Amino acid sequence: xxxxxxxxxxxxxxxxxxxxxxxxxxxxxxxxxxxxxxxxxxxxxxxxxxxxxxxxxxxxxxxxxxxxxxxxxxxxxxxxxxxxxxxxxxxxxxxxxxxxxxxxxxxxxxxxxxxxxxxxxxxxxxxxxxxxxxxxxxxxxxxxxxxxxxxxxxxxxxxxxxxxxxxxxxxxxxxxxxxxxxxxxxxxxxxxxxxxxxxxxxxxxxxxxxxxxxxxxxxxxxxxxxxxxxxxxxxxxxx
Numbered sequence: 001x002x003x004x005x006x007x008x009x010x011x012x013x014x015x016x017x018x019x020x021x022x023x024x025x026x027x028x029x030x031x032x033x034x035x036x037x038x039x040x041x042x043x044x045x046x047x048x049x050x051x052x053x054x055x056x057x058x059x060x061x062x063x064x065x066x067x068x069x070x071x072x073x074x075x076x077x078x079x080x081x082x083x084x085x086x087x088x089x090x091x092x093x094x095x096x097x098x099x100x101x102x103x104x105x106x107x108x109x110x111x112x113x114x115x116x117x118x119x120x121x122x123x124x125x126x127x128x129x130x131x132x133x134x135x136x137x138x139x140x141x142x143x144x145x146x147x148x149x150x151x152x153x154x155x156x157x158x159x160x161x162x163x164x165x166x167x168x169x170x171x172x173x174x175x176x177x178x179x180x181x182x183x184x185x186x187x188x189x190x191x192x193x194x195x196x197x198x199x200x201x202x203x204x205x206x207x208x209x210x211x212x213x214x215x216x217x218x219x220x221x222x223x224x225x226x227x228x229x230x231x232x233x234x235x236x237x238x239x
Contacts, residue, residue, distance in 0.1 A: 054073060093122035094119075100125045120146045120149055127143050151183045154190035155208055159212075174197050
């Protein structure tokens, strides 16, 4: 990406200059490394700020119910993808999430399949679609990515375990919840689901409220708006 390329060019040119001034390989290499890290940070931060501003504007559109406007803004953000890696994937995830909220599941799937694996909400939505298609192999594959990308998000472990119980794989569901308990020990809802399964009871995903309802596994209660799981819960990732 251009951020990395610019960083390499700047640090390379200056380190060469330092070498010809000092004839010291170590000093030239050290200066080059420091400049590489510094340039990458400065340039990358600039575009991270632009993305953050974009996502905040999109969030306002979401709150106002301007879904199409939010999607249009996000697509305009593709121009930043040449500067920073994973930008396009993160934008795809957010667009997919919005289409999912609009219940345009076919289009949502197209974007989420090209989305960012660390966007756990997008991954949960994609897994839900695979689950409804009874494509259980892909459900597990996607949910494994989701828990690896959000190791301390108890909700993701509970969603994964729910799918497994519905597949008739209670033992593995308990294992997944135990993994989640180790990573997110303060999630009382996860702990409750773990105890329920151990005691032969059903999981209570409704305890997660709008977070769970937004996946459309169960019918959304009247009065709950789909944007209540606001986009700012999904942090912008910088690489």
